Amino acid sequence: MNKNLFFSLDLNLLRTFLVLNQERNMRKASKRLFVSQPAISQALQKLRHHFDDELFVKVHGGLEATPFAIELANAITPHLDGLAASLNQAEEFNPLSLTLNIKIAVSPIVLACLSGALFHQLQQQAPNVTIELVAWNKNTFDEIQNDEILLGVNYDNEFPKQIYRKHLVDLTSRVIVRHDHPVNKPHVTAHDMKGFDIASIITPGWNDDFILAAEVMRREGIEANVKFRTEFTMAAVEVITHTDLFMPHSNLFPIQHYPHLRSMLALVNGEELQYSVFTYYHNKYRNNPLIIWLNEQIQSVLRAQIDNNQSLSAS
Known part of the structure; x- marks a missing residue:
């Protein structure tokens, strides 16, 4: 008869296994579980014996999970998360505290x-x-x-x-310009902004190597010139306030705080661009x-x- 891996296992060991899988570090796991590192080592030995797998091997800087450990963690995490949520829901969260x-x-x-x-x-x-x-x-x-x-x-x-x-919210593209900018429409296309340079906001890890507005204009056969790039929104605001450059942004931009600026809906192929x-x-x-x-x-x-x-x- 095959060994029943569930009924023959101390469920506390599964908690240790998941923490080890998340932290990939014996010291961090022991600190999070409020037990000693030797206790973590003993639990890991029991887990290895139970599942007949190394589970985690030492590498520079911590631990690396074996393929079996990765598969096991993916399989059991949703179930244990649900159990944790059920057990903890009675404990009321109070922001005041x-x-x-x-x-x-x-x-x-x-x-x-x-x-x-x-x-x-x-x-x-x-x-x-x-x-x-x-x-x-x-x-x-x-x-x-x-x-x-x-x-x-x-x-x-x-x-x-x-x-x-x-997921939090969906945004739609806007073009932000100074209030007396030559282009003054409720919505604009790439062709409307032809001849005007771009002041682009850099979002590290998202548009390091490309500018979405410039790509849209080029796809429509319009030459796009990015004149200014910055990670600081206020720097771009300062530039467009005193020039004819336009700043690609979204319906999240707090236009009510900038009476000297205008926001125009940006359309691509006649539709709002969402992200x-x-x-x-x-x-x-x-x-x-x-x-x-x-x-x-x-x-x-x-x-x-x-x-x-x-x-x-x-x-």
């Missing part, structure tokens, strides 16, 4: 509308929390995996398997009440800004 520093990495094009509004919203519900917003950079995914940053907000990116992604914004965080926090709450707050702020811009356009 939070006393911690929350570090969030935000892409430049989102930061322009998120910073002040998010701070005020979080302070209303969690007055003892300190908010630290930093610019998204090429190392942000590593920083999330190392718990240096709690979560990040950015466009669609390729992300490591240790990272979880959650999504996501939050990114470590897999181990997928069911964390703090993360769930933060996602709700960030989504609420982004949607409020989009709705506000829509109201301004209709008026």
Whole structure:
């Protein structure tokens, strides 16, 4: 009769296995589980014997999972996550009791509308929390995996398997220009912007090597000249305020704060160009009440800004 791998296993060992798979480091796993490293080693030996597989092998800087361990983790994680959620749902999450520093990495094009509004919203519900917003950079995914940053907000990116992604909102493209810019229409096409240079905002990891507006114009046979690039939205705003350059952005741009600027809907082949914004965080926090709450707050702020811009356009 074949060995029953479920009934013959101490389920506490599965918890150790999942933490080891997430951390890939004995010291970090022991710290997270509040046990000694020898206890982690003993648990790993029992797991290896039980599954007849090495599970994790030592490599420079930590551990590497075997193919069997990767397959096992993918198979059991959804079930244990569901069990954890069921057991923890009785414990009410109260933002008022939070006393911690929350570090969030935000892409430049989102930061322009998120910073002040998010701070005020979080302070209303969690007055003892300190908010630290930093610019998204090429190392942000590593920083999330190392718990240096709690979560990040950015466009669609390729992300490591240790990272979880959650959809927040869908954006539509806008062209931002100075109020007395020669082009003055409710919506514009690539042909309307012919002859005008671009001031582009760099989002590290997303458009390092290309400028979407320039690509759209070139596909329609229009010469595109990127005159200015920056990771700082305010720098691009300063440039377009005093020139005929235009800044590709989205319906997230807080146009109400810039009476000297105008926002025009950008159409591609007669349709609005849409793209999504996501939050990114470590897999181990997928069911964390703090993360769930933060996602709700960030989504609420982004949607409020989009709705506000829509109201301004209709008026």
